[in-house]
Amino acid sequence: MSSERKSRGRQKIEMKKITNESNMLVTFSKRRTGLFKKASELSTLCGADVALIIFSPSEKAFSFGHPNVDTVIDRYLSLVPSQNNGDMRFIEADVRELNPQLTRFNNALDIERRRSVELSHMDNMNETQCWRD
Numbered sequence: 001m002s003s004e005r006k007s008r009g010r011q012k013i014e015m016k017k018i019t020n021e022s023n024m025l026v027t028f029s030k031r032r033t034g035l036f037k038k039a040s041e042l043s044t045l046c047g048a049d050v051a052l053i054i055f056s057p058s059e060k061a062f063s064f065g066h067p068n069v070d071t072v073i074d075r076y077l078s079l080v081p082s083q084n085n086g087d088m089r090f091i092e093a094d095v096r097e098l099n100p101q102l103t104r105f106n107n108a109l110d111i112e113r114r115r116s117v118e119l120s121h122m123d124n125m126n127e128t129q130c131w132r133d
Helices: 021-046 069-079 085-132
Strands: 050-055 061-066
Touching (some): 021 050
Antiparallel strands (some): 050 061
16 A cells, blocks of 8 residues: 555645646636536526626637526626716717707808809809900
């Protein structure tokens, strides 16, 4: 029995970013699977609606949801009040104030364009008349 190799058991991993990219991707894949398993267990055991979205180091998105991700996110968004509701009121007020100004400027621009067309037409008429004389 003394010749048997004893394992070191479960080792504590220091929490810092893994520098070796291949090791990091393997760890990400294993831990992602573990998170999805825990989320599934939480949903099954407690009847909770769960959504989990993870972006990998290589910018790929992975998601898990019960009953599905969209349903849980829509439910969450319907319960959370809009964060920038006050900002939107200010923006809407500014837009309401600026719309009449924009209309006036557009009308003035149209008038000036018509004048420009008339002036260029009159200029052309004067040139042709000068050639006749």
